[in-house]
Amino acid sequence: ESADEVIVPAFTHISTANAFALRGAKIVFADILADTMCIDPADVIKKITPETKAVVAMHYGGYAADMVLLGDICKKNGLYLIEDAAHSIGATHNDKHLGTFGDIGCISFHETKNIHCGEGGAFLINNPELLKKAEEVFEKGSNRAAFLRNEVSEYSWTGLGSSFGMNNLSAAMLWSQLQDLGVVSEKRVAIWNDYYAAFKSIEGIILPPESESGFNAHIFYIKAQATQADGLLxxxxxxGIAACRHFPPLNKSPFGEKFGKTHCTVAEAEYQKLIRLPMHIGIRKTDTEFIADIIARFLSK
Structure with a gap:
């Protein structure tokens, strides 16, 4: 409803906020933690009002947001906890898959992800109370799923929905990659570790947290001084290196400001430093060393 508020991290993809803005919710931006680039639970607490209905945690680059603390916050305040796990296919935290901690998890199979089918995604329903509604939305606003289970004699229009089914060609492309998810993750982690080894002795940059068990190595990034980042990029x-900035803070975007002018100082500052480097299974160790050498030479001047 128009008065409902949903708390989302200021540092995330546009789609995270669009999912709720398209349905009339007011977007409330929360700041992030500089080490993981994930939503800051302390700032979430500050942003909760009587109108808050849900909190969205985005797992940046496959690093887990603090789902235990966020879960406690949401439970205490009667809020839904939704995971934007677009970066997190195959990633786990404490032996539990990202996307399965909250009430709902969202996985992306966009062409930029570890495995993909061009466009597509998965909707994980972890709260059984939401399953019937999710089926209705998926089945174009009908109770067709109940009909297929012989629970009703015919199906009819029961609510709002749309067509979200994946075409067969995309599904086949995705299915073959899902069979190799473990192999893909292992290769990406090996490349990520090559990057880390090549960069760890370079002064003047900050590296992401070291990889841990269950990490899927979706992204490798570095942080430079804000005054040097533009020149380095x-x-x-x-x-010829496809490096880029990542996620201009949504609270400072032209449309984001329509929900009110807010400051998320960590997100705004870290965005100025972060440079995302190429990351795909075709990257060789010599490539990571070549990129590291360019950056080391730039910073030594």
């Missing part, structure tokens, strides 16, 4: 692009 331009040099990398000039050398």
């Amino acid at each position: 331009a040099l990398l692009n000039e050398k």
Whole structure:
């Protein structure tokens, strides 16, 4: 409803907020933690009002947000906890898959993800109370799922829904990759570790947290001083390296400001430093060393 508020991290993809804005909710932006780039539970607490209905945690690059603390906060305040696990296919935290902690989890199979089918995704219903509604939405606003289970004699229009089924060609492309998810994750982690080894002795940059068991190595990034990041990014692009910024804070975007002018100081500051480096299973160790050498030379000047 129009008065409902949903708390989302300021540092996330547009789609995270769009999912709720499209349905009339007011988006409330929360700040992030600098080490994981995930939503800050302390700021979430500050942003909760009587109108808050849900909190969204985005697991950046496959790093887990603090789901235990966020779960406690949501339970205490009667809120839904939703996971944007777009980066997290195959990633686990404490032997539990990301996307399975909250009431709902969302996985992306967009072309930029570890495995993909061009466009597509998965909707994980972890709260049984939401299953019937999810089926209705998926079945174009009908009780067709109940009909297929012989629970009703015919199906009819029971609510709002749409067509979300994946076409067979995309599904076949995805299915073959799902069989190799473990192999893909292992290769990506090996490349991520090559990057880390090549960069760990370079002064003037901050590296992401070290990988741990269950990490899926979706992204490798570095942080440079904000005054140097633009020049470094331009040099990398000039050398043919597809480095880029990531996630301009939504609270400072033209449309995000329509929900009120807010400051998320950590997200705004870290965005100015973060440079995302190429990450795919075709990257070789020599590539990571080449990129590291360019960055080391730039920073030594």
